[in-house]
Amino acid sequence: MRVTRFLKMRLMTHNMLTSHVKGVTNGYPLILEATETNEKEIDFNPEFIAKMIPRIEWSALVNAMEKLGKADLIPEEVADEYENDEDFLHKAHHALLEIDVIKGNLVCPQSGRKFPISNGIPNMLLNEDEV
Template sequence: MKLLTLNFLTCARKACKTSAASFPLHPREAELEQVELDMNPQFIRNVLPRVEWEAMRSISQELGLPSLPDTAPGPEELADAEGGPTQILKDLHTLLMETTIASGKLLCANCGHEYAIKEGIANFLLPSHLV
């Protein structure tokens, strides 16, 4: 599961739908893996405005990854004078696209439910008593 994916997930329980504490889901006992991908600067530029920056900063800190700046970088910070990628763009590509959670759990801060992650896939199926 890519870290970027965590920025678009919330708890699946109906009781959590209205609670702000159900986002983001917090990784626990996470085993991280780096999967090398070709750099796609245009994708990063397009997805960055959709990323909830505070949630991404929180997830990054919880996983012990390098801290992100206080505010999301603007388009001018993603390309150097020659139009090449800046270090911040390379770091964002590594964090959002290449860093994956191979196994572990995702915890909802509202209800405490844990979603298992195995082989990079999170199981969001709820037991019948939680639906």
């Protein structure tokens, strides 16, 4: 097993990150600027995806997919009775877990502060003056 497999930033991770720069009151969702991505098929677990859907800010996920040029791969809204909609769950699974952001930036929507993504790892550390 390769440890790096788990270090890649996925859109599920992006959906849960926010900017904590001092003075920022609206640091979510971070704007995704990906310069390198990778797609890798992983095992589909419909129960896991169904449990994650209520925790996902769907509009932020759709926006991230748009930034990646993949808006056509995901519905604009959560499907009614999504728990039983296998097509919807497959699309959500692909967007949340099979797209890795290897390089780029996450940008605070309020301050414009860029958090670099390198080798699939977002660097969310703040400078002293930002704490």
